[in-house]
Amino acid sequence: MTVTQSDRLVERFRAGDRAALARLISWVENGRPAGLRAMAELYRATGQAYVVGITGPPGAGKSTLTNALIRGYRTRGKTVAVVAVDPSSALTGGATLGDRIRMLENFDDPDVYIRSMATRGEMGGLSLAVGAVVHLLDAYGFDVILIETVGVGQDEVDVGELADTTLLLQVPGLGDAIQTIKAGVLEIADLLVVNKADMAGANDLVRDLRMMLRLGEHGPWVAPIVETVATEHRNVDTLIDKIEQHAAYLAESGEGRRRRERRDRREVSRLARRWLAAQVDAVLAEADTRELLVDLGRRETDPWRVATEAARRSAGRFQRSG
């Protein structure tokens, strides 16, 4: 790998070349040093885009709503990028990324970019990798970045870490809202969207959600409930108005600045911890440490002592490499 090639890609990226954007995203997603170098160079240009997270259970219509939001934002003259995240198989590492099917309406619009990503089974790695891709899209100059992710595991919480405004989608017919929304998930929602609002049970769902919101703790911003029919683009304009109201609230209250500070701190913390974990893994593979592990097997020492020693050696490695 040569530095010149990564420089040329950054140059093409800066000139607005989509293929360069796409290739840089792969580099960053794959954790390649050249990608990270490019990222470091481009980071100063970030911080301009508005990031909206879209989460909810499978079948809630997230991709269809995303498609409708793209059109809504395009009508308002905004450029839009989408990161659609789907789970990887824990068994094979493979993934089916099918969200694009629902977003084809805008395929030939140069101001719309859609990228599918697989979770690749990393705990916390999702938000690091997606976060890095968001930085690139931001640096490229998109006004709005939509992150779509299924609400299973920790993913829906992760998206709340990355987004300025997080939409939580629910649909009638999945059962009792009180049971289907996991603890901690309602709290990340800045807006609740009841999609497929033309289906039976929509009114009950809205009532249940309203009750849950009333029971829960909240600050000055109470998540509005918006009823949409994404397939028909119904009420999507209202939804964008609500997102903009939330953006205004974030700006006026100072909450937006606090969120961004929290996000920056969390990103640095995750990156630093990943680096430290790699040092620990390297130390555990060293011959000296393996001897300690043999001693541990004989019960001549204990895991706490070995861990302390491994951490001490990791710090030593860090000082040598720094």
Add this chain to the structure above:
Amino acid sequence: MVSSANPRTTPIRVLVAKPGLDGHDRGAKVMVRALRDAGMEVIYTGLFQTPEMIARAAIDEDADVIGLSILSGAHLALFPKIFAELEKAGVDDVLVVAGGTIPNEDVPRVKELGVAEVFGPGTPMEEAVRFIREHAPDRSGE
């Protein structure tokens, strides 16, 4: 610079697309499933895709491989447009394979366009998977 100590081998990204007007995507879906089960990340774009849509998706998704499934007989009309669009975008390192009903006598012409391999009806899935695994571009040296 913070980077992982152990370089990770990353999954092959494949775009599976159905160009043209035939409405049957059973074969494409079976392929999607087989490639996914082989550990690849498969982006499926659905039916009725124009060459422009396919090229655009492949560029934006930075696909390593494009798998074209075609049953309509329009391969000689549609495939050149896909390659033209890729070329226009400066993308020249994608592996393109095709499946479906491409008559034997058309295979040389399709390959001349840039299709690396044609998998006719009855090709075992393992064969297509193996071919893709062996021929997907290695971009690690960039």
